[in-house]
Amino acid sequence: MKPDFFTKKKNENIKVPERIIAIKQHHQDTSNRSFQTVSVLANILNIDIENDYKYNEIDKVINSFYNSDKTVLVCCEHVEMALMVESLIYKMYNIFIKLHWGKNPLTNYDRNHDYTSMWVIDDNKLMVYNMFDVIYDSKYEYYNIDYSKVTLEPQFIYQLNNNHTLWSRFKQFILR
Secondary structure, rough: OOOHHHHOOOOOOOOOOOEEEEEEOOOOOOOOOHHHHHHHHHHHHOOOOOOOOOOOHHHHHHHHOOOOOOOOOEEEOHHHHHHHHHHHHHHOOOOOOOOOOOOOOOOOOOOOOOOEEEEEEEEEEEEEEEEEEEEEEOOOEEEEEEEHHOOOOOOOEEOOOOOOOHHHHHOOEEEE
């Protein structure tokens, strides 16, 4: 995760995280990708990474920040992210929406090769931002990161029902 996305404040719609949660992966003995993804940002922001949750403990993760007034960044594998957002929306709004990872969460499939989207829940909306694009350079036969595709406006917005009285307690949830 590129720290500039948060620290240079290019996008005023995205708040700087005050808590960072990195979910342990399925194969936590061989990979710690979520922790590694947010470690540079956590170091720059001087925030301890909460790495206490396993991938199948979605309810525990949600309960850990449900009554928080802090902006929370959660990093985990894509399939678990969609399940976590479904659960969070259900808990907050009492509505069920089937979501799939990607730039449009309402599609009927997960975009497992989408490593550039960031989902944000704020102001009674689920929004998807593009942090960067991965492009293939055939001349050198490698993939490179293109930050020129970063937009200030979300690529996807889904308006959520705002009848839930606890919503005012939240600042923002950033899900990556």
